[in-house]
Amino acid sequence: MTKLSSALGFGALAGALVSAPLVGLMYLADKLLDLPFVPFALFDWIARVTPGPMITFGIDMMIEALLLFNLSVAAAAKTSEQIAAILLVFAIGVVAAVIFFAVLRNSPVHGPGLDAGWISRLFSQPVPGLVLGLIVGLPLTLVSLPMGQSTMNPIVTSVVLMALFLVWGLTLGYARRRLFQGVSAEQLVLGGEVRYANVINRRQFLVRLGATTATITVAGAGLGAVLAQGEQARISESVAGSMPAEEMKPRRALPNDGDPVTPAPGTRPEFTPVEDHYQVFLRTEPTFIDISNWVLPIHGLVANPKELTIENIRNNYTSRDQYVTLSCISGRIGTSLISTTWWTGAVMQEVLADVQPLPEAKYLVIKSGDGFYETVALDLIASDERIMLCYAWDGEPLPFDHGFPLRIWLPDRYGMKQPKWIIDIEVVSEYEEGYWVERGWDEVARVRATSVIDTVAVRDVFEKDGRQLVPVGGIAFSGARGISQVQVRVDGGPWQDAQLRTPLSETTWVIWRYDWPFAAGDHTFEVRCAEADGTPQIEEDMGNRPSGATGIHSRKASL
Numbered sequence: 001m002t003k004l005s006s007a008l009g010f011g012a013l014a015g016a017l018v019s020a021p022l023v024g025l026m027y028l029a030d031k032l033l034d035l036p037f038v039p040f041a042l043f044d045w046i047a048r049v050t051p052g053p054m055i056t057f058g059i060d061m062m063i064e065a066l067l068l069f070n071l072s073v074a075a076a077a078k079t080s081e082q083i084a085a086i087l088l089v090f091a092i093g094v095v096a097a098v099i100f101f102a103v104l105r106n107s108p109v110h111g112p113g114l115d116a117g118w119i120s121r122l123f124s125q126p127v128p129g130l131v132l133g134l135i136v137g138l139p140l141t142l143v144s145l146p147m148g149q150s151t152m153n154p155i156v157t158s159v160v161l162m163a164l165f166l167v168w169g170l171t172l173g174y175a176r177r178r179l180f181q182g183v184s185a186e187q188l189v190l191g192g193e194v195r196y197a198n199v200i201n202r203r204q205f206l207v208r209l210g211a212t213t214a215t216i217t218v219a220g221a222g223l224g225a226v227l228a229q230g231e232q233a234r235i236s237e238s239v240a241g242s243m244p245a246e247e248m249k250p251r252r253a254l255p256n257d258g259d260p261v262t263p264a265p266g267t268r269p270e271f272t273p274v275e276d277h278y279q280v281f282l283r284t285e286p287t288f289i290d291i292s293n294w295v296l297p298i299h300g301l302v303a304n305p306k307e308l309t310i311e312n313i314r315n316n317y318t319s320r321d322q323y324v325t326l327s328c329i330s331g332r333i334g335t336s337l338i339s340t341t342w343w344t345g346a347v348m349q350e351v352l353a354d355v356q357p358l359p360e361a362k363y364l365v366i367k368s369g370d371g372f373y374e375t376v377a378l379d380l381i382a383s384d385e386r387i388m389l390c391y392a393w394d395g396e397p398l399p400f401d402h403g404f405p406l407r408i409w410l411p412d413r414y415g416m417k418q419p420k421w422i423i424d425i426e427v428v429s430e431y432e433e434g435y436w437v438e439r440g441w442d443e444v445a446r447v448r449a450t451s452v453i454d455t456v457a458v459r460d461v462f463e464k465d466g467r468q469l470v471p472v473g474g475i476a477f478s479g480a481r482g483i484s485q486v487q488v489r490v491d492g493g494p495w496q497d498a499q500l501r502t503p504l505s506e507t508t509w510v511i512w513r514y515d516w517p518f519a520a521g522d523h524t525f526e527v528r529c530a531e532a533d534g535t536p537q538i539e540e541d542m543g544n545r546p547s548g549a550t551g552i553h554s555r556k557a558s559l
């Protein structure tokens with residue numbers, strides 16, 4: 001007889017010690033054989049099947065937590081998701097071990113003596129451990145097959161993953177026997193001495209088990225990390241190699257270089273370096289698309305279906321360049337999920353004309369390599385020649401984590417309407433909801449006008465006409481509708497006009513600055529803007545859901 005509490009306690013301990021190397025080895029298997037990484041695949045599957053309101057609630061909780069710790073959402077969100085995914089699989093392992101120990105707590109332990117080799121101990125009485133491995137491993141393997149990113153054949157994937165889970169189960173079975181062997185009725189009769197010996201044995205065993213599993217975990221994760229670097233290098237090479245050097249376009253000086261309105265010190269860069277551009281994607285990791293076997297089928301209600309290569313897309317249609325600010329509908333007021341770079345792509349109107357949509361055609365259904373999808377109305381494309389199939393950012397192939405090899409750009413829309421990693425375009429007659437629309441977000445997702453204070457430059461006070469001035473500055477953005485006015489007020493006083501810098505284009509944010517007459521003390525600064533046609537930004541605080549956040553951004557400063 002084993003006490004329940006001791007079964008639970010040892011189950012948790014053994015579960016933790018044996019599940020850590022399982023995760024380490026799964027990571028190694030991912031990097032070594034290009035298998036799906038089970039924690040990420042499971043997490044992505046949960047995100048996929050969880051109903052919209054719940055998934056949004058989960059994301060909200062995570063963002064609140066990040067904001068609480070003063071972390072940048074843009075920088076920290078993915079890392080926290082990845083950590084959560086790993087902890088989840090680890091926790092599943094521990095809970096399964098606890099249940100395993102509890103269920104079997106009264107079943108007798110026998111087998112080779114304490115001095116037998118570990119292999120024979122591992123495989124003596126194998127059935128319970130194998131059953132455990134099967135029960136936990138099978139669903140996780142099945143989920144990983146479609147969700148994981150992997151080029152490996154599904155049979156090999158299943159065999160390797162199941163082997164890992166079965167060994168994990170066997171090891172837990174072994175650990176259970178080893179921990180409870182000796183606490184038999186017979187030995188209990190012998191009294192305190194044997195019990196004492198068994199405790200020592202347990203301790204020794206746990207220390208040895210811990211040392212072994214820690215070594216395997218660290219070795220697996222370490223080797224995996226080394227291989228991951230090689231993988232990154234191969235990805236960069238594949239992306240760079242997809243475009244001949246002579247087609248890469250070095251960007252010339254920014255078009256507003258000489259503008260007299262200079263950003264207040266501390267304003268974000270007007271042009272976001274590509275490596276700093278915010279990223280949002282469904283999965284735990286960005287999707288890598290192998291360009292060597294990528295073509296874009298455009299099919300459905302068309303007279304002339306096509307399969308376009310990336311060279312076709314770059315060379316057969318007019319290429320357009322555009323400075324673009326992209327923003328995410330899930331951002332709060334003052335969000336970090338907004339960035340600006342230089343987009344190059346093929347004019348979508350020409351690509352469409354090439355496939356000759358039939359009269360009944362009304363929409364494009366665009367599908368992505370990560371399972372994302374969105375619908376774009378043909379009317380919208382007909383109304384705006386700027387809409388492009390984008391293949392380059394800042395003159396170079398689209399970075400793999402921003403949608404390589406192809407993404408669409410729709411002026412005036414939030415990012416959620418604009419698929420990256422495009423793999424298929426179907427021309428249809430019936431409207432279909434896109435991925436985030438199905439999950440409760442705005443169907444149109446037109447960008448809402450917002451303005452943000454980036455800086456109150458208290459250390460850059462300067463004198464002008466005998467007055468001490470404090471530069472205050474930031475951005476204002478209203479999609480493709482332009483900004484005609486930005487106003488700042490201090491401590492609830494009158495709204496004052498800020499100066500506007502000429503934007504990089506009519507589809508980027510506008511940098512503004514307001515030089516405020518210095519007054520010592522603690523102050524609150526607020527900002528608002530109006531669109532080019534005079535429409536004021538919505539001042540009322542409304543959450544980001546479903547149509548994008550509105551409200552006044554404010555910032556406190558002490559002078």
Ligand SMILES: Nc1nc2c(c(=O)[nH]1)N[C@H]1C(S)=C(S)[C@@H](COP(=O)(O)O)O[C@H]1N2
Binds near residue numbers: 278281326417
């Ligand atoms: N395939 C795919 N496209 C996608 C997404 C995605 O998850 N998968 N996210 C969308 C969202 S919500 C945003 S805000 C933008 C972000 O683009 P970026 O990561 O290049 O900044 O991509 C959009 N396109």
Ligand SMILES: [Mo]
Binds near residue numbers: 328330415416
């Ligand atoms: Mo987004």
